[in-house]
Amino acid sequence: MNDSDDVLNTPEAAGGAFADALTWLRILIMPIVVFLIWKGWQPVDVGGIDLGLTLLASALFAIAALTDVFDDFMGGNARSIHRKFGYLDDVADTVLVVGTLAGLMFVIARAEFLYWTFMIPAAVLITREVIVGLFKGYELSRFVMPDSLLSNFKSGFSMLATCVLLASPWLQTWFDKVRAGSDNVVEVLTTPSPWVWIVGEAALWVAAILSVITAIAIFKTDFSNLGEISDEVLDDTAGDT
Helix, strand or coil, X not given: CCHHHHHHCCHHHHHHHHHHHHHHHHHHHHHHHHHHHHHHECCHHHCCECHHHHHHHHXXXXXXXXXXXXXXXXXXXXXXXXXXXXXXXXXXXXHHHHHHHHHHHHHHHHCCCCCHHHHHHHHHHHHHHHHHXXXXXHHHHHCCCCCCHHHHHHHHHHXXXXXXXXXXXXXXXXXXXXXXXXXXXXXXXHCCCCHHHHHHHHHHHHHHHHHHHHHHHHHHCCHHHHHHHHHHHHHHHHHHC
């Protein structure tokens, strides 16, 4: 057995491989979620919303979002020497959120219920990721910016808002049943409240505002200095292994 085999058989290497698998899983789940959105959110004259499919779509999205927590826990951060695809970590988050929001925008527009309260923050988030990816994607794939409280909040609110909006059809139905209790069931269920969707929209607005602030920070970052620091850290880390 050579030295490379010893490295591959370490617990750290196994954790890195598992973390990479979770990252790829997050990317692969996105098209499935989008397909379920397309099938589950039909216009009223075609059949309306399928609560089962929306439940499945939101469950898959929640699982994918949780993998973002576990891949860092199992394999270290995106620049860990034990991860081959760590640079895809942030890409996977972006693909998941942007793809799901784009899918929701499409089906809501198809049903002619696309209002500015959802369209504007969703468009801001999608546009932000496209612009940052086009103009700063290369630097972000090579170097890791230090985590900031705003960037963590931005990621958290993006995931939370998208998940709530995606789950809103079945979650609202459950909420209305609880609200109805044993009295006025017919009245409540025939006039569903919009509060779950409103909560999702509110979280989406927060995420959109934070996305603009963090995008400005990215464009102001001197990646040449950040690169020198990252290379030194990687050299030190590699020398200790």
